Amino acid sequence: MNAQLQPTGSAYFIAKETEKPETHTLSILVDNEPGVLARVIGLFSGRGYNIESLTVSETEHEKHLSRITIVTRGTPHVLEQIKHQLERIVPVHGVVDLTVRSKELGQERPLERELALVKVAGKGDDRVEALRLADAFRASVIDANTEHFIFEITGKGSKVDQFIAIMKPLGLVEICRTGVAAMNRGPQGM
Amino acid sequence: MSNGHNDQREMQSREMTGAEMVVQALKDNGVVHLFGYPGGAVLPIYDELFQQDAIQHILVRHEQGAGHAAEGYARSTGKPGVMLVTSGPGATNAVTPLQDALMDSIPLVCLTGQVPTALIGSDAFQECDTVGITRPCTKHNWLVKDVNELAATIHEAFHIATTGRPGPVVVDIPKDVQFARGIYTPPQTAPRTSYHPRVQGDLEKIKAAVELMATARKPIIYSGGGVINSGPQASQLLRELVELTGFPITSTLMGLGAYPASGKNWLGMLGMHGTYEANMAMHDCDVMVCIGARFDDRITGRLNAFSPNSKKIHIDIDPSSINKNVRADVPIIGDVGRVLEDMVRLWRASVKADKKALHPWWEQIARWRARDSLAYRMNDDVIMPQYAIQRLFEATKGKDTYITTEVGQHQMWAAQHFHFDQPNRWMTSGGLGTMGYGLPAALGVQIAHPDALVIDIAGDASVQMTIQEMSCAVQYEAPIKIFILNNQYMGMVRQWQQLLHGNRLSHSYTEAMPDFVMLAKAYGGHGIRCEKPGDLDDAIAEMIEVKKPVIFDCRVAALANCFPMIPSGKAHNEMLLPDEATDEAVANAIDARGRELV
Ligand SMILES: Cc1ncc(C[n+]2csc(CCOP(=O)(O)OP(=O)(O)O)c2C)c(N)n1
Ligand SMILES: [Mg+2]
Numbered sequence: 001m002n003a004q005l006q007p008t009g010s011a012y013f014i015a016k017e018t019e020k021p022e023t024h025t026l027s028i029l030v031d032n033e034p035g036v037l038a039r040v041i042g043l044f045s046g047r048g049y050n051i052e053s054l055t056v057s058e059t060e061h062e063k064h065l066s067r068i069t070i071v072t073r074g075t076p077h078v079l080e081q082i083k084h085q086l087e088r089i090v091p092v093h094g095v096v097d098l099t100v101r102s103k104e105l106g107q108e109r110p111l112e113r114e115l116a117l118v119k120v121a122g123k124g125d126d127r128v129e130a131l132r133l134a135d136a137f138r139a140s141v142i143d144a145n146t147e148h149f150i151f152e153i154t155g156k157g158s159k160v161d162q163f164i165a166i167m168k169p170l171g172l173v174e175i176c177r178t179g180v181a182a183m184n185r186g187p188q189g190m
Numbered sequence: 191m192s193n194g195h196n197d198q199r200e201m202q203s204r205e206m207t208g209a210e211m212v213v214q215a216l217k218d219n220g221v222v223h224l225f226g227y228p229g230g231a232v233l234p235i236y237d238e239l240f241q242q243d244a245i246q247h248i249l250v251r252h253e254q255g256a257g258h259a260a261e262g263y264a265r266s267t268g269k270p271g272v273m274l275v276t277s278g279p280g281a282t283n284a285v286t287p288l289q290d291a292l293m294d295s296i297p298l299v300c301l302t303g304q305v306p307t308a309l310i311g312s313d314a315f316q317e318c319d320t321v322g323i324t325r326p327c328t329k330h331n332w333l334v335k336d337v338n339e340l341a342a343t344i345h346e347a348f349h350i351a352t353t354g355r356p357g358p359v360v361v362d363i364p365k366d367v368q369f370a371r372g373i374y375t376p377p378q379t380a381p382r383t384s385y386h387p388r389v390q391g392d393l394e395k396i397k398a399a400v401e402l403m404a405t406a407r408k409p410i411i412y413s414g415g416g417v418i419n420s421g422p423q424a425s426q427l428l429r430e431l432v433e434l435t436g437f438p439i440t441s442t443l444m445g446l447g448a449y450p451a452s453g454k455n456w457l458g459m460l461g462m463h464g465t466y467e468a469n470m471a472m473h474d475c476d477v478m479v480c481i482g483a484r485f486d487d488r489i490t491g492r493l494n495a496f497s498p499n500s501k502k503i504h505i506d507i508d509p510s511s512i513n514k515n516v517r518a519d520v521p522i523i524g525d526v527g528r529v530l531e532d533m534v535r536l537w538r539a540s541v542k543a544d545k546k547a548l549h550p551w552w553e554q555i556a557r558w559r560a561r562d563s564l565a566y567r568m569n570d571d572v573i574m575p576q577y578a579i580q581r582l583f584e585a586t587k588g589k590d591t592y593i594t595t596e597v598g599q600h601q602m603w604a605a606q607h608f609h610f611d612q613p614n615r616w617m618t619s620g621g622l623g624t625m626g627y628g629l630p631a632a633l634g635v636q637i638a639h640p641d642a643l644v645i646d647i648a649g650d651a652s653v654q655m656t657i658q659e660m661s662c663a664v665q666y667e668a669p670i671k672i673f674i675l676n677n678q679y680m681g682m683v684r685q686w687q688q689l690l691h692g693n694r695l696s697h698s699y700t701e702a703m704p705d706f707v708m709l710a711k712a713y714g715g716h717g718i719r720c721e722k723p724g725d726l727d728d729a730i731a732e733m734i735e736v737k738k739p740v741i742f743d744c745r746v747a748a749l750a751n752c753f754p755m756i757p758s759g760k761a762h763n764e765m766l767l768p769d770e771a772t773d774e775a776v777a778n779a780i781d782a783r784g785r786e787l788v
Contacts (some may be wrong), residue, residue: 084510091328
């Protein structure tokens, strides 16, 4: 009582966040139907969640199923909300937080791979150096003429990041990345 | 061979146009009333409606009205509400009721017309991206491009709207699909594989809840709209649980009536304008049983001071409601009715209730109750708004009464001073707080219950947002009563300006007001004005007596404010009570930092 003597916050009380944000990878199995991706993305933007990477493709044609992989960042509490909110979407079959699952399986993190196409143009020493480094990164040349290469590189996101950083001074022209594809190790499915 | 012949004949009988399918699908889903408004993109469906009598179409005056009417219909019957609107502006006008239904979990099926498939994306006349616009304000939506999928889609729409946590759905039907011929598929019980709401609660969790409840010394039940959505059986079980346990019970705005307000364990509503005893009991309890409610910010007050010493049991059908705002110690996911059934059974089998142990708690509650937090100062010359509601309540006792409201102070006074003994009798826009909800909602309720007394407790500002539905009420001889607590202000806005903005009443006074009595007459209804407390009972009696739509202009004290109140950002035990709400206290109740955040 005597509320007037105790100044405080607001009806929209904005609690200080005490939990630390974490980056998690989610796998979402959905019916492959029009608008399903918009529903998933709309949920993230509408509720203020982050998307750091998004990958989607049909995985089982006969069953009309697609698999969406999202890398997101949030506190454990927000990550739990994201999972439940995704599960409310009618064409969503299931959501697995691969990061949580991998911990449960006693593993450090899920398997995550990304593919990138990297176009590098240049002549002389830079060109030789680019080819040499690509070899060290096990990137393959998928197109080339005397003035450019297009490399295909696959690996963890950090490896792709590094490769791109190294190519920058050597005549990097453009990059296309697929975003993360991920699953958990071991015999079980999601 | 002859079988094949029959199949073929049956197929032929099931071949029809898309528009015919719409009407057939509505019939097959038990629809008898449909709220709508025609336009180019739904004319084929309107043509079919013209040629049948099984479904009555109610012609509203604005698509928003159709939506709220369908919501009122749904909330008062437990059946889905259905609306039909045209493309473009028809669909965009439906957005407010869709979001309203989403936030209050109301089963609402909205059929929209769309421009012909070939024109989609071309900015055709009255085209809009209906599924895009309504995606975030529906539980699910569909654009049907193939007439052979139309019937199945409508059946699925009804299924999704009414099961799990209920909500609004939209089926968008291009005009060429309405004309096209295809095969009608009857409703079937093979819903899509990705959708299975969990209804049965985990028995182990329910056991743990019962054990926790059995040890409680300061328990409270906090119930919400989920109990009403679950059906009358759930309200019955809730009453049984209260009776068995002897626990005190409070409820959210949306849950009023699930437990009777005349019941001896009732503490009144909780939350921002809830009673002192309800909020104090929430704050001090040791075990909280939250049943079909969602710890909304109007309920919890300041979150980090919310019921600090209690263990919380949370029953909800929607897993995303659990741990969203408040952490649950015992989460139970399932339909409230099913979970309560198990809970009551387990309690009966395993607990010997020691109601004596709750005595000190009830004594404490009695002390809080003695503060009489809903008290107000009577006045012989001016009608106090609370008094008007009390008289209205007295006059309707023993009648088959349904109440809807608009949004504002009058809504809170109605919740505080009108008492509900049954579920499905109280229709209000809780989550979205939509001014203009009450009048069309009352219309929808009246269509569902033609002989009942249906009253919209309205505010002078809100009612003008959908006043045009008076015309609809007159057309369908729906004798709804619009009981306006006319304070000439957007009272709730003014109250917050007094609390937060140094009493600078920016645009919250309505300088020009229609003559509501003449307005009622202009629409073909009946108008009543009352200005003196002494005339109120007779005027209310007249309102109830008249078998026409009535607008009752009840002139009330203009500057009355709604208390008690948990001021901005305060905890449950920091309520501003009416006897403490001096002008100075009101002006200082919220500090500068609070003002920024509101
Ligand atoms: C559509 C809509 N617009 C604005 C608001 C914000 N609002 C909440 S209460 C209110 C004033 C309502 O005034 P009135 O209907 O006269 O009710 P009173 O508070 O005076 O009882 C307003 C503008 C709202 N809730 N809904
Ligand atoms: Mg007003």
